[in-house]
Amino acid sequence: MTSPAAPTFPVSFSAEVAEAKAAGKAIVALESTIITHGMPYPGNLEMARSVENIIRAEGAVPATIAVIDGLLHIGLEPQQLARLAQTPDAMKLSRADLAFAIAEGRTGATTVAATMISAARAGIKVFATGGIGGVHRKAEETFDISADLEELSRTTVIVVSAGAKAILDVPKTLEVLETKGVPVVTVGQDEFPAFWSRGSGLKSPLRLDSPAAIAHFQHKREELGIHGGMLIGNPVPEADEIARDEMNIYIDRALDNAEQDEITGKAVTPYLLNSIFHLTGGRSLVTNIALVENNARMAARIAIALLHQE
Ligand code: PSU
Ligand code: MN
Numbered sequence: 506m507t508s509p510a511a512p513t514f515p516v517s518f519s520a521e522v523a524e525a526k527a528a529g530k531a532i533v534a535l536e537s538t539i540i541t542h543g544m545p546y547p548g549n550l551e552m553a554r555s556v557e558n559i560i561r562a563e564g565a566v567p568a569t570i571a572v573i574d575g576l577l578h579i580g581l582e583p584q585q586l587a588r589l590a591q592t593p594d595a596m597k598l599s600r601a602d603l604a605f606a607i608a609e610g611r612t613g614a615t616t617v618a619a620t621m622i623s624a625a626r627a628g629i630k631v632f633a634t635g636g637i638g639g640v641h642r643k644a645e646e647t648f649d650i651s652a653d654l655e656e657l658s659r660t661t662v663i664v665v666s667a668g669a670k671a672i673l674d675v676p677k678t679l680e681v682l683e684t685k686g687v688p689v690v691t692v693g694q695d696e697f698p699a700f701w702s703r704g705s706g707l708k709s710p711l712r713l714d715s716p717a718a719i720a721h722f723q724h725k726r727e728e729l730g731i732h733g734g735m736l737i738g739n740p741v742p743e744a745d746e747i748a749r750d751e752m753n754i755y756i757d758r759a760l761d762n763a764e765q766d767e768i769t770g771k772a773v774t775p776y777l778l779n780s781i782f783h784l785t786g787g788r789s790l791v792t793n794i795a796l797v798e799n800n801a802r803m804a805a806r807i808a809i810a811l812l813h814q815e
Contacts, residue, residue, distance in 0.1 A: 514626060515607075518568075519580025525566035526628070527529065531808035533560045533801065534624035534632040534662070537571040537614035540586075541595040543635065544790060550590035552794045556633070556801040557586075562807035570623045571693040572598060575610035579627045589614065597771050600651045612802060617664060618656035620786065621734060630723075630811055631663045633804035635797045636670040636700040637736065638774060639678030642760065649773060657734040658685035663723060665804040667796040668698035668705060668738040671749070672720075672756050672777045675705050682736060683710065687725075690719060691738040694804065698740035701792045702749040716803065720810035735741035739803045747788060755784040 518526065525532050535556060540549045540738045553640050557567040568580040571589055576587065589595065589612075596613030603622060608615040608775050615623060617637050624632050638651025657664065668691075671680045679697065683691050691709035699705035713719050723735060740746075760782035781789045 514757075516577045516579055516623075516627065517577070518627075519582055521566055522568045522580030529812075531805065531812055532568050532629045533565050533804045533808050534620055534627075534629045535567055535569040535801070536559075536617055536620040536634050537569055537589060537595075538597050538616045538798065539635055540569075540590050540599050541592060541614040543778055544793065545779075546593075547591055548790050548794065549588060552797060553590060556797055559798050559801045560805045561803060562797055563809070565805035565808050567801075568624070568629060570615045570620050572596075572603070572606045572611065572613045572615070575625060577603075577607060577649070579623060579629070582773035597775070599771075600656060601609070601652065607780045613730075614649075617653040618651075621656045621660045621662045623666065624662050625729055629662070630663065631804045631808040633665045633715075633797070633800040635667060635793055635800070637664065637666050639669045639673040639675070640681055642674045643774065644674060644677065647769070649769075651774075654678070654681050654685060656813045657682065657687045657736055659732070660734055661727075661732050663719070663735045663737060663804075663807060665696070665737040665739055665807065667700050667741050667800060668684075670700040670774075670777075671702065671705070671752055672774075672781070675699060675707060675754050679707060680709065680764065684731060686731075686733060688722070688735045689692040689738065692719075692734060692740070694740060698738045699752075701741065701747045701751070701752050701789060702798065703743065703746050704749055706749070716806035716810040717813075719807050720814050722815040737803065737807070739796075739800050741792060741796040742799055745792050745799075747785070747792050755781050755789070758784055792799065
């Protein structure tokens with residue numbers, strides 16, 4: 506070998522993803538932390554399956570990403586997905602520890618950041634999730650800012666979310682995204698969505714109303730040689746939303762609980778989601794599943810629209 510070869514990429518593609526890659530089909534990446542740390546079993550597995558099926562119904566192929574026994578999987582076989590959904594002690598992997606889990610033969614779920622890294626490495630351009638991590642409230646004291654934001658600035662993947670969870674400091678999250686040069690595009694409305702609710706009270710920096718327009722925008726970024734991710738805010742469907750005022754009551758209580766229990770680091774987001782699940786009597790989960798499904802549909806349409814840009 507003369508030129509320095511790229512390091513090998515030890516990875517396992519599901520049969521479906523391998524076939525899609527060979528055929529040049531649209532593929533949508535899916536994270537797995539939402540499965541292991543974001544929702545209780547069995548709702549998490551039902552969500553994971555239905556999201557995959559929605560992507561297939563749109564004519565694209567789903568690639569759920571996770572590390573199983575030290576091997577990075579791009580696309581999970583059905584029995585692997587079912588097992589992961591029942592692995593409560595799976596690691597929560599971000600940029601800092603994705604390679605650690607591989608090196609040590611561990612099993613772990615990928616956050617938005619680690620899913621973006623894996624998707625980009627596998628040539629997948631679009632990724633559907635629920636909500637991204639961001640700047641936590643009181644970050645000026647705790648310094649808790651999700652690695653998802655830095656990843657959005659550096660890794661070229663379109664991330665379809667329902668906005669930022671209102672457990673975060675959403676204005677500061679938008680400020681950091683602007684500082685880092687990440688386009689934040691809301692679909693179909695002027696207001697940036699707040700995950701369980703359609704509105705955040707904040708204007709979205711950018712707005713586009715169709716998958717084709719988003720694909721066209723991304724194409725122009727690439728023509729200019731602009732690397733880095735794009736964040737899509739796709740509002741939860743009206744029928745499934747929990748109004749912002751009502752949500753804020755639960756969020757404040759969940760934040761109080763987290764402070765009392767002295768929750769820090771990686772445990773914060775899973776703790777808050779679980780606390781809100783109980784405070785809403787399970788309603789937050791119904792909304793969470795509906796918005797991820799809605800994002801999967803949008804992501805599939807964007808992935809297909811991107812094929813037509815090339
Ligand atoms: N949104 C959800 N459920 C989740 C998450 C986001 O609806 O479980 C996860 C995502 O994987 C995201 C992570 O990347 O939380 C952010 O964690 P942290 O705030 O620790 O960076
Ligand atoms: Mn954090």
